[in-house]
Amino acid sequence: MMVSCIGLGGMGFVSKNNKRDKPSTIINTALNEGINFIDTARSYYDSERIIGEAIHGRRKDCFIATKTYLRGANEVKREVEISLKNLRAEQIDLYQVHHVQYEHELERVLARDGALVGLKRAKKRGKIKFIGVSSHHPKVAVKCIKTGEFDTIQIPFSPIEREFIDEILKEAKKYDVGVIAMKPLAGGRILNAELALKFVLSYDISIVIPGCSTLKQVKIDTHIGKGGIFLNENEKKSLFEEVEKLDGNFCRRCRYCENVCTIKLPIADIFRCEDHILYNVTYARNEYKKFKKEVKKCTDCGKCEQMCPYNLPIRTMLKNAHRRLTKGKIEDAIINILRRLNLYEKVRNIYFDLGFPIPKRWENNSEFSNKEDV
Ligand code: SF4
Ligand code: SF4
Structure with missing residues (x-):
């Protein structure tokens, strides 16, 4: 599956967030510019519905990923149906188990009546294409990869949050798992977006998905995506000077x-x-x-x-x-x-x-x- 190296994080595509450019304008401009990956979740209020409306008529142009917090097979089955309806789609490209933070949670997902079974059934019926997982905990993320059950892993990765990234990438390569980097600007705390995105893209990830709420941001994303991604020494210095200032109160979720x-x-x-x-x-x-x-x-x-x-x-x-x-x-x-x-x-x-x-x-x-x- 070919996706653009920068995608759209869909957490902010909600109806209440009406103070900037319209989500439908942002999404369609991004699709026109070659960004074809949109990530959302059942828990992001009406984001699925907003995206469904925006991509209506051009479903084939995009790769849609969503996710659920629920952990049981039957619950997940219902979640897939709701997502399909919201997204006005007959099939969802990637369905992820959302935010698996602890080993016991992963065990629940893998259980005989767990979310994975529900997603496999949905896949068999052609409702979804690929199965993924997201985690903010690097060690749990590695465990998820090592199960060999998931096609993708979604992890936070930015210049300030990069612990265990080498191990995650090594295992992902070994198990042929796609790596989706979320929160590349540390949740909006890194101001130099261009340098931060280039930094993340300089690693062997599959895609990075910054949030996007204006057309100007779409332009920045496509400019970076189409241009060179390598940081020179001066750019690295300036990026890490900014990152150092954030160091004193940024939690890396090592637990x-x-x-x-x-x-x-x-x-x-x-x-x-x-x-x-x-x-x-x-x-x-x-x-x-x-x-x-x-x-x-x-x-x-x-x-x-x-x-x-x-x-x-x-x-x-x-x-x-x-x-x-x-x-x-x-x-x-x-x-x-x-x-x-x-x-x-x-x-x-x-x-x-x-x-x-x-x-x-x-x-x-x-x-x-x-x-x-x-
Ligand atoms: S507060 Fe410190 S120890 Fe606790 S999760 Fe965050 S970075 Fe790790
Ligand atoms: S370790 Fe002590 S101070 Fe820290 S959160 Fe727990 S109870 Fe509070």
Whole structure:
């Protein structure tokens, strides 16, 4: 299956996200320019439906990937039917098991009544073509690949989040598994999109799928995709100077901290919810609801911080994440107003140039991330 080296991440193609270029315009422009891969998920609100409407009449021009959080065979069967209806398609090119984070989850997926069985049945009936899996946990991702059951693996990969990438790529090659790199701009936190995408593409991946919310971004994507992808020494230096500034509060989801946490807090997942604020505040806050009570049980023992290989101030970060995901609506609104007045970049750059640590709440990439829905 031939796909473009840059695809469209579909998390932001939702009806509420109506403050930038229309998703249908973005998708059709991208298809006209040669981008033929669109990734979405059952959990991204009405993204499947929006994409289905946009590609109506030109289904043959694109490769559609979606995914489900559900883990049972029968549940997955229903999910496939819903996706087909939403996407107005007779067949989906790639159906992925979404966000497999723990070994026990993978075992559930592989069980006799698990998601994989459901997807294999759907494949047999011609409803889907390929079966994939996504994971934010590098070691679990390697385990998924080694099962030999999946055609693709979707993993976060960016200049700041690249642990185990060599091992993942080595195993993917060995098992002939396609590698889909998501979050190439670290969830919108890396501002130099062009250099970050070139960096990711310089590795032996199959495709990279940045989020896309304006036509300008489509142009940048196609410019990079059609041009040279190699970074010269100066470009590398400038990219990593930016990345270093983000280092102090970026969780790489290694989960070493979780192993020692007495209350078994899913710390990496909480930080992941926080990252989603950049794309869709409603989604981020809904996702966080399942962790909210647990976070309050934190004893402040600090064991997690002793284990973090990146010396992250986890306790402070958890408090900030909790505040952002439960309160802070006024601050979010102010940032949104700044964006609408085109003042956001100016204010942010002044901070950045003065060398101040940039508040996480401010971090957004006006080029590549989607508008917050506050
Ligand atoms: S400080 Fe909180 S999150 Fe960290 S190990 Fe202790 S209980 Fe867990
Ligand atoms: S907080 Fe540190 S130890 Fe915990 S998952 Fe993130 S990077 Fe790993």
